[in-house]
Amino acid sequence: xxxxxxxxxxxxxxxxxxxxxxxxxxxxxxxxxxxxxxxxxxxxxxxxxxxxxxxxxxxxxxxxxxxxxxxxxxxxxxxxxxxxxxxxxxxxxxxxxxxxxxxxxxxxxxxxxxxxxxxxxxxxxxxxxxxxxxxxxxxxxxxxxxxxxxxxxxxxxxxxxxxxxxxxxxxxxxxxxxxxxxxxxxxxxxxxxxxxxxxxxxxxxxxxxxxxxxxxxxxxxxxxxxxxxxxxxxxxxxxxxxxxxxxxxxxxxxxxxxxxxxxxxxxxxxxxxxxxxxxxxxxxxxxxxxxxxxxxxxxxxxxxxxxxxxxxxxxxxxxxxxxxxxxxxxxxxxxxxxxxxxxxxxxxxxxxxxxxxxxxxxxxxxxxxxxxxxxxxxxxxxxxxxxxxxxxxxxxxxxxxxxxxxxxxxxxxxxxxxxxxxxxxxxxxxxxxxxxxxxxxxxxxxxxxxxxxxxxxxxxxxxxxxxxxxxxxxxxxxxxxxxxxxxxxxxxxxxxxxxxxxxxxxxxxxxxxxxxxxxxxxxxxxxxxxxxxxxxxxxxxxxxxxxxxxxxxxxxxxxxxxxxxxxxxxxxxxxxxxxxxxxxxxxxxxxxxxxxxxxxxxxxxxxxxxxxxxxxxxxxxxxxxxxxxxxxxxxxxxxxxxxxxxxxxxxxxxxxxxxxxxxxxxxxxxxxxxxxxxxxxxxxxxxxxxxxxxxxxxxxxxxxxxxxxxxxxxxxxxxxxxxxxxxxxxxxxxxxxxxxxxxxxxxxxxxxxxxxxxxxxxxxxxxxxxxxxxxxxxxxxxxxxxxxxxxxxxxxxxxxxxxxxxxxxxxxxxxxxxxxxxxxxxxxxx
Amino acid sequence: xxxxxxxxxxxxxxxxxxxxxxxxxxxxxxxxxxxxxxxxxxxxxxxxxxxxxxxxxxxxxxxxxxxxxxxxxxxxxxxxxxxxxxxxxxxxxxxxxxxxxxxxxxxxxxxxxxxx
Numbered sequence: 001x002x003x004x005x006x007x008x009x010x011x012x013x014x015x016x017x018x019x020x021x022x023x024x025x026x027x028x029x030x031x032x033x034x035x036x037x038x039x040x041x042x043x044x045x046x047x048x049x050x051x052x053x054x055x056x057x058x059x060x061x062x063x064x065x066x067x068x069x070x071x072x073x074x075x076x077x078x079x080x081x082x083x084x085x086x087x088x089x090x091x092x093x094x095x096x097x098x099x100x101x102x103x104x105x106x107x108x109x110x111x112x113x114x115x116x117x118x119x120x121x122x123x124x125x126x127x128x129x130x131x132x133x134x135x136x137x138x139x140x141x142x143x144x145x146x147x148x149x150x151x152x153x154x155x156x157x158x159x160x161x162x163x164x165x166x167x168x169x170x171x172x173x174x175x176x177x178x179x180x181x182x183x184x185x186x187x188x189x190x191x192x193x194x195x196x197x198x199x200x201x202x203x204x205x206x207x208x209x210x211x212x213x214x215x216x217x218x219x220x221x222x223x224x225x226x227x228x229x230x231x232x233x234x235x236x237x238x239x240x241x242x243x244x245x246x247x248x249x250x251x252x253x254x255x256x257x258x259x260x261x262x263x264x265x266x267x268x269x270x271x272x273x274x275x276x277x278x279x280x281x282x283x284x285x286x287x288x289x290x291x292x293x294x295x296x297x298x299x300x301x302x303x304x305x306x307x308x309x310x311x312x313x314x315x316x317x318x319x320x321x322x323x324x325x326x327x328x329x330x331x332x333x334x335x336x337x338x339x340x341x342x343x344x345x346x347x348x349x350x351x352x353x354x355x356x357x358x359x360x361x362x363x364x365x366x367x368x369x370x371x372x373x374x375x376x377x378x379x380x381x382x383x384x385x386x387x388x389x390x391x392x393x394x395x396x397x398x399x400x401x402x403x404x405x406x407x408x409x410x411x412x413x414x415x416x417x418x419x420x421x422x423x424x425x426x427x428x429x430x431x432x433x434x435x436x437x438x439x440x441x442x443x444x445x446x447x448x449x450x451x452x453x454x455x456x457x458x459x460x461x462x463x464x465x466x467x468x469x470x471x472x473x474x475x476x477x478x479x480x481x482x483x484x485x486x487x488x489x490x491x492x493x494x495x496x497x498x499x500x501x502x503x504x505x506x507x508x509x510x511x512x513x514x515x516x517x518x519x520x521x522x523x524x525x526x527x528x529x530x531x532x533x534x535x536x537x538x539x540x541x542x543x544x545x546x547x548x549x550x551x552x553x554x555x556x557x558x559x560x561x562x563x564x565x566x567x568x569x570x571x572x573x574x575x576x577x578x579x580x581x582x583x584x585x586x587x588x589x590x591x592x593x594x595x596x597x598x599x600x601x602x603x604x605x606x607x608x609x610x611x612x613x614x615x616x617x618x619x620x621x622x623x624x625x626x627x628x629x630x631x632x633x634x635x636x637x638x639x640x641x642x643x644x645x646x647x648x649x650x651x652x653x654x655x656x657x658x659x660x661x662x663x664x665x666x667x668x669x670x671x672x673x674x675x676x677x678x679x680x681x682x683x684x685x686x687x688x689x690x691x692x693x694x695x696x697x698x699x700x701x702x703x704x705x706x707x708x709x710x711x712x713x714x715x716x717x718x719x720x721x722x723x724x725x726x727x728x729x730x731x732x733x734x735x736x737x738x739x740x741x742x743x744x745x746x747x748x749x750x751x752x753x754x755x756x757x758x759x760x761x762x763x764x765x766x767x768x769x770x771x772x773x774x775x776x777x778x779x780x781x782x783x784x785x786x787x788x789x790x791x792x793x794x795x796x797x798x799x800x801x802x803x804x805x806x807x808x809x810x811x812x813x814x815x816x817x818x819x820x821x822x823x824x825x826x827x828x829x830x
Numbered sequence: 831x832x833x834x835x836x837x838x839x840x841x842x843x844x845x846x847x848x849x850x851x852x853x854x855x856x857x858x859x860x861x862x863x864x865x866x867x868x869x870x871x872x873x874x875x876x877x878x879x880x881x882x883x884x885x886x887x888x889x890x891x892x893x894x895x896x897x898x899x900x901x902x903x904x905x906x907x908x909x910x911x912x913x914x915x916x917x918x919x920x921x922x923x924x925x926x927x928x929x930x931x932x933x934x935x936x937x938x939x940x941x942x943x944x945x946x
Contacts (some may be wrong), residue, residue, distance in 0.1 A: 036920045
């Protein structure tokens with residue numbers, strides 16, 4: 001062979017470059033060798049699209065072998081000899097399907113995403129650290145007695161997850177690790193507590209102070225108090241008040257007053273409204289439904305329970321279905337959150353339960369007096385200077401390198417943060433001592449509604465949950481469970497308090513008997529959907545505030561249940577996606593009347609008349625092909641925008657706060673209120689009809705511009721407001737961004753134009769001698785995007801259908817035809 | 831003979847990938863080039879073998895029912911690439927590594943292993 005120096009050199013350089021890119025990547029390119037390796041790279045996911053028919057795996061500390069059978073819906077049924085072993089096995093099987101999700105969610109609570117995704121994660125990481133979530137989780141773990149049940153649960157779960165990590169080959173690692181160029185980190189017991197902290201952030205990081213102060217700054221205290229009231233103007237409480245119908249506590253809203261100078265000074269401290277979220281109701285979509293029917297009102301004569309928590313829709317889903325059996329001790333079926341050592345929502349042979357968020361206000365701010373405006377080391381309470389505890393936060397990258405360092409100060413109340421020119425500390429229930437893992441585990445051993453509610457309440461603190469339970473004896477019950485702070489002087493949580501006085505601190509927590517609750521009410525059913533938990537006429541104490549609640553779904557559930565004296569399990573299933581809306585029924589007439597009034601005066605525009613003809617044909621339902629729903633929702637957004645112009649600060653274009661739609665309905669009752677006048681049009685003085693009709697016309701014009709004429713066929717609710725399930729890393733290829741669904745704002749299956757929130761798990765259960773249950777969630781059991789099981793339930797979920805849930809009580813009772821795969825976990829000494 | 835040699839090399843490259851890792855491809859190809867330096871175009875044979883090795887792995891997976899095309903398209907969308915890019919990159923990358931390594935191996939082999 002002839003030696004060709006140039007060609008050889010060229011080949012050498014190109015090969016060196018290819019090897020470098022293969023080993024280390026270049027620019028945005030990840031390390032291509034490991035990534036494209038058909039065995040252990042991204043294609044490795046293809047080798048694990050289904051489980052082997054039969055497999056065995058060792059787990060350290062297991063006391064006896066555990067048999068696991070996956071059914072045809074890929075739900076693992078775990079048969080263990082001890083409860084600790086069952087939890088170890090749960091950790092193993094969840095990791096087997098959802099390892100990346102577990103780590104991502106725990107890191108989101110710990111503020112260590114940057115260790116997984118690099119520098120891009122630092123900004124997101126700073127929030128949980130500055131809110132004290134990571135510190136609180138670590139302190140909760142440290143406070144646990146190592147021999148306590150909670151400690152054992154967390155450790156057992158951790159053993160199971162780590163056993164899977166140890167057993168898995170690189171090929172089995174979730175594809176996301178390969179795309180990110182990282183590897184699974186070992187699971188620590190504290191990770192489960194980070195996850196709980198994250199759930200606390202999602203469901204209990206409320207900010208009523210901000211809304212109220214922002215409104216006071218612009219329209220004065222009296223008007224602000226009226227448009228951001230403590231109590232919902234529409235009362236259909238969770239604890240039935242005996243009235244048998246909703247109550248509308250509507251009264252005239254005082255005119256906008258002069259700006260409040262004290263609040264005005266605070267305005268710059270508050271987060272500015274986000275122009276991209278000019279959608280007042282988005283924040284209320286983290287919501288849920290549950291209801292229960294007593295035997296007297298059920299078609300079968302047994303107690304019935306339905307539950308569907310509404311959360312961010314993601315792929316893989318937030319939930320994972322599992323069944324745990326320990327003969328004589330435990331037999332529980334339901335859904336767990338990957339990373340949580342137990343079943344969160346589900347049923348046993350004796351009880352079924354589901355949760356909705358209470359929306360309790362468990363966060364308060366205190367304006368602190370500090371020794372230094374730049375770097376406070378001390379703060380003053382009752383005239384005495386106290387040390388600020390300082391905790392250094394190090395943000396690390398994928399290889400452990402330090403990307404950023406900052407320090408968070410703490411007062412005795414919680415994290416200290418700079419707001420504008422002031423230092424404010426925050427007391428938040430999420431950062432207080434609690435035993436959530438133990439609460440769930442205690443409760444699943446209950447055999448009656450009362451036992452379940454009492455067991456759950458022992459140690460469960462936050463986020464407060466409306467715990468709905470039905471039992472085999474025919475009892476139904478609900479309790480809004482969580483720690484509710486007692487503020488000084490019976491005050492609420494809607495003001496920023498003076499931190500220099502210890503008298504302003506929380507005085508403890510409400511006793512259990514003061515929790516909103518009801519067991520076997522005379523009406524024969526119970527329903528919760530994030531509405532105000534207790535009628536203030538019954539209990540005037542403060543639990544939360546109106547704009548943190550949502551009443552429309554509660555009104556709809558109650559309407560459906562009151563109209564049906566014999567509810568069947570299938571009725572419950574249908575109700576979960578019922579397209580009707582009390583909200584639509586309430587607002588619709590105002591649009592029609594406004595156009596009629598303007599038409600009578602000869603001032604209705606062509607757009608108003610065209611829009612009115614679309615609304616005239618609307619059946620008030622949010623079905624997939626519905627045209628009217630598209631216009632109505634757009635008009636509602638415009639109405640909010642046109643009505644609350646008083647809440648836009650001078651020189652700005654974004655509202656600082658938005659009252660609830662219940663308050664908007666209240667205002668609609670007053671046709672000449674000065675709130676209707678748009679201050680931006682100084683030459684005219686608008687009344688209600690002008691604003692309502694103008695909102696409708698603006699919505700119509702915007703829709704025509706976007707979708708063409710209503711007859712063009714593109715105004716279909718399912719197309720304009722589809723569910724959007726983003727992958728956890730928002731990777732488009734692993735997401736499902738256009739799933740038509742029936743339901744909209746205020747319906748039992750809430751879906752908004754952004755589509756990112758919705759029913760994350762639907763379950764209906766009949767508590768007869770043999771439990772009959774159906775359920776599904778959007779997605780599938782697997783976290784592997786190459787697997788059919790990644791999203792195989794999506795179509796069923798979109799259609800509002802459920803699957804029968806099988807819960808065999810023993811290995812022998814599973815028919816071979818029901819088994820898709822089996823796994824045996826065997827003890828292995830460390 | 832060339833075809834047979836290419837197939838044997840493809841099998842060796844596939845085995846190297848399965849048993850060791852992706853970087854076994856250039857090592858095995860370089861050794862192949864050094865040994866077969868006297869043959870015609872060892873680099874080209876190795877490139878084809880690299881392509882066959884990894885492409886064959888995907889092909890066998892597809893024959894076994896794995897959704898190679900669908901998953902490839904999902905991967906591509908996730909990386910904001912055209913749908914064909916992941917599969918193409920997966921078969922070209924080992925081809926480039928094997929071809930160049932084999933070519934260089936043949937240069938070295940020709941220099942040091944040739945009978946004088």
